Amino acid sequence: MVRALAIILIVVCFRSVPAAELQNISCEVTEQRILITIKSSSTIDAFQKPERKGSTVIIRFPSSTFSKGLIDSSCTNGNLALNVEQIRTFTVLRITASSHLGDVSAVRSGQQEVVVTIASAGGSNEQSENNIPTPNSHWKLDVIVIDAGHGGVDAGAEGVNGIYEKNITLAIAKRLRTLVQDKYPDTKVVMTRETDTFVELYKRTQIANESKGKLFISIHCNSMPSKPHPARGTETYILRPGRNSDAASVAARENASIQFEKLIDRYASLNEDNLILATMAQRSFVRFSEELASNIQKCVSSRTQLKSRGVNQAGFFVLVGASMPNVLIETAFISNPEDAAYISSVNGQSETAQAVLEAINGYVRTYEKAIGQ
Numbered sequence: 598m599v600r601a602l603a604i605i606l607i608v609v610c611f612r613s614v615p616a617a618e619l620q621n622i623s624c625e626v627t628e629q630r631i632l633i634t635i636k637s638s639s640t641i642d643a644f645q646k647p648e649r650k651g652s653t654v655i656i657r658f659p660s661s662t663f664s665k666g667l668i669d670s671s672c673t674n675g676n677l678a679l680n681v682e683q684i685r686t687f688t689v690l691r692i693t694a695s696s697h698l699g700d701v702s703a704v705r706s707g708q709q710e711v712v713v714t715i716a717s718a719g720g721s722n723e724q725s726e727n728n729i730p731t732p733n734s735h736w737k738l739d740v741i742v743i744d745a746g747h748g749g750v751d752a753g754a755e756g757v758n759g760i761y762e763k764n765i766t767l768a769i770a771k772r773l774r775t776l777v778q779d780k781y782p783d784t785k786v787v788m789t790r791e792t793d794t795f796v797e798l799y800k801r802t803q804i805a806n807e808s809k810g811k812l813f814i815s816i817h818c819n820s821m822p823s824k825p826h827p828a829r830g831t832e833t834y835i836l837r838p839g840r841n842s843d844a845a846s847v848a849a850r851e852n853a854s855i856q857f858e859k860l861i862d863r864y865a866s867l868n869e870d871n872l873i874l875a876t877m878a879q880r881s882f883v884r885f886s887e888e889l890a891s892n893i894q895k896c897v898s899s900r901t902q903l904k905s906r907g908v909n910q911a912g913f914f915v916l917v918g919a920s921m922p923n924v925l926i927e928t929a930f931i932s933n934p935e936d937a938a939y940i941s942s943v944n945g946q947s948e949t950a951q952a953v954l955e956a957i958n959g960y961v962r963t964y965e966k967a968i969g970q
């Protein structure tokens with residue numbers, strides 16, 4: 598069933614889509630690298646791997662057009678020349694740089710944005726321990742986004758006790774919001790939903806990015822296809838190619854939420870290549886995602902009745918494109934009678950939210966130290 602669904606998802610993702618119009622290109626030049634951000638009017642369906650020709654980097658965007666005046670004044674720099682032209686259905690971007698020209702990468706940052714990074718000569722785009730966010734307001738942990746999984750027509754999994762995942766996730770999300778607000782009164786908490794409503798997966802990430810979130814926490818419940826089932830405990834996921842078929846099945850079940858959406862063409866197929874690209878887009882902060890995920894597992898096992906099943910990794914649509922550290926928590930197996938009873942109870946939800954808050958506390962200490970605050 599899961600495999601059949603995965604095949605359907607992959608097939609639908611290859612349907613043609615209307616041309617995207619590239620609308621803005623902005624640049625950020627530092628000694629270490631040149632960052633070029635390309636924004637489009639709609640989902641950028643595809644782009645080709647950057648091609649190097651001498652001091653020029655060429656990137657082609659199939660099925661796209663561009664608007665006049667799209668190159669921002671931030672790209673006016675003595676070391677940099679940008680040129681855009683239309684060749685049949687392709688928009689071709691040429692970037693000529695008189696300096697830099699180390700490793701070149703192009704990755705998605707959300708559905709409508711692609712970021713090209715040109716490292717300085719001899720440098721690498723790989724993030725080193727020293728190449729972490731610098732201390733400035735841009736990285737200040739001032740907004741935390743809490744995502745209650747599912748909602749409305751998308752009930753999520755149904756528990757062995759008849760309770761729906763969407764109701765448990767919302768209850769825990771609200772408890773966590775209150776705890777974060779009490780502990781960090783200067784931090785804004787953004788909820789992707791506050792009621793029993795359906796919110797598309799892409800929109801959840803979009804809400805997080807638009808509210809300039811510095812941390813994204815997606816809350817879910819796990820479930821096995823047959824009930825009752827002995828599997829139980831908590832897993833926290835980060836976005837990366839999966840290590841095992843169990844992780845892939847969890848992601849396939851969560852990603853199936855897009856069946857309730859009108860325009861599922863927007864989701865690029867999460868095959869191995871695309872998942873690697875999506876993961877690369879998050880590499881500057883993946884170690885923070887790992888830190889939070891590991892904290893959550895530790896705090897859940899010490900604070901709640903739930904067993905820790907460890908940190909895991911897979912491709913979740915809801916995490917793709919998040920431009921901030923992010924995790925997805927599978928709080929408990931609602932296909933297991935003990936886990937279901939616990940996570941459906943006020944006590945279980947309250948303790949789980951408390952455990953996540955404690956994990957955030959540890960995260961904040963590490964994060965602030967890392968950015969030098």
Ligand SMILES: [Zn+2]
Nearest residue numbers: 746753817818
């Ligand atoms: Zn879920």
